[in-house]
Amino acid sequence: METDSLPTSRPINVESTNPADIFLMFDAITYHKDAVLIRMINMFLGDQIFQQGIRSYLKKFSYNSATQHDLWQYLTQATNNTIDVEHIMTGWTDQAAYPVVDVKRTYTKTDQQQLYDWILPNPNYFGIYRTKYSSGNFHLIITQLQTNHTHIPTISRSAVIDDTFALSHILLVNATEAYRLIGYLKNERDLVLWITALSSMNRQEYLLGDNEIFSEVQQYFLELILPLYNSIGWTSINQSIDWRQALLQPKVLSAVFSYGYPECIDTARSFFRQRYLNPVQNLIPNSLRRVIYCIVVREGSEEEFQFLWNRSKNELVPSEMVNLLDGLACTKDRSRIV
Structure with missing residues (x-):
């Protein structure tokens, strides 16, 4: 949407x-x-x-x-x-x-707000509308996610995050509520959910721009994704065995790098060093090349940029050419590519 x-x-x-x-x-x-x-x-x-x-x-x-x-x-x-x-x-x-559907639920004094009393009016995201939740219902959803997030179906979890961040962008929801909502992501491992979450987080960074809280938000996002990063690691994942994790891995590595995590940058440099010392045989897993090239160009010097640039001049494999060009485009020096 x-x-x-x-x-x-x-x-x-x-x-x-x-x-x-x-x-x-x-x-x-x-x-x-x-x-x-x-x-x-x-x-x-x-x-x-x-x-x-x-x-x-x-x-x-x-x-x-x-x-x-x-x-x-x-x-x-x-x-x-x-x-x-x-x-x-x-x-x-x-x-x-x-449309935006504003779901308001009124609780009486005799009501007991139990953990499972939350309401999701757009199950499995069938309806094309955003949902804004009342404070009580929203907090019950957060409690459920923190207690046992799998009790809410994956698509519905994704929808709540997508809707909440989207509505925060137009000031219908306070951004701090969106941040509270995703606090449970430390325990999340689902591909679909993380694609939605990363998209929302990237958009939030873009909107913050030079805001004074930008670094704090990035640090918070990093804390949320680090458990997944440590779990998924840098070892190449066979798509025929676990295609979801294979698709998720480069997205996670790229996100952790964007948050400035030193260990991620050092590991990428280590992979690239193998490539640099052995130009004939590329030992970097194909699924990780785009991310690694981007990191070393972004954080490296003219030497790394020129090495990849020279490789691109003679590259005959289309997919590898795309990896090289995407990596080169990550340079901080615009004069290199303009």
């Missing part, structure tokens, strides 16, 4: 007769938001009705053109006209952005 939150966002359904405008519609809104909307429709119609409606729609309009009205009509017919799909979906397709 990041693209849809920008001022440049647009509705999915846009009338246009200009070929140039039509070309511009092949974007993230068309492909990504449409896909999520289809998933949401499948959720409230159910698999059987949804598939029946889609089959009828595709059969009717195969090798032909159609409009969103046609799709809504056939999905409605699949429900025996008990659900007006067009009435539900028009607001989602004819308006830009997404």
Whole structure:
């Protein structure tokens, strides 16, 4: 939903007769938001009705053109006209952005707020909306995460973090609440969750810029990710054995480096030293090369930069060329690449 939150966002359904405008519609809104909307429709119609409606729609309009009205009509017919799909979906397709659902829960004096009394109104992130939680419910969610985070499904944990940070950016949630929410990440190991968390953390750093608390926030983020860093290490992970950890490893190493962790920088330099002393045979694991090249260029001298630059001039393997160019782009000296 990041693209849809920008001022440049647009509705999915846009009338246009200009070929140039039509070309511009092949974007993230068309492909990504449409896909999520289809998933949401499948959720409230159910698999059987949804598939029946889609089959009828595709059969009717195969090798032909159609409009969103046609799709809504056939999905409605699949429900025996008990659900007006067009009435539900028009607001989602004819308006830009997404709604924010403010969930408020009132507790009486006789209520006992137990650990499992929290409410997540958007299970598995089926709905395209942000959720803002009342203080009491939000604190119960934090307590649950700190006590046993796996009791909340992975996608739902990811959604809470994504929503909370996104709403903090527009001042609907205090940023300190977002920081409190992710305090449990020291015990988190899931790939999907960490991709969301790292994205939120990176965005937060970008927004802070030169703010005086920037270094403190970075130190806090480092404390959260260090247990995972120490667990995942630098040993190359076989994707055929554990593809999730293999995908997560370079993201974790890159994040820890960005937070300035000395041990991470020293280890990357040690790997690179092997490469430097043996130019013919590259002993750096392929999955870690981009991260290592970036670290040594960022923290190194002209010597490291020139070594990788010279290698790029003769590199014939496309994937390695990408690794080299990405690493070279990490230099602090703009005059080297401009």
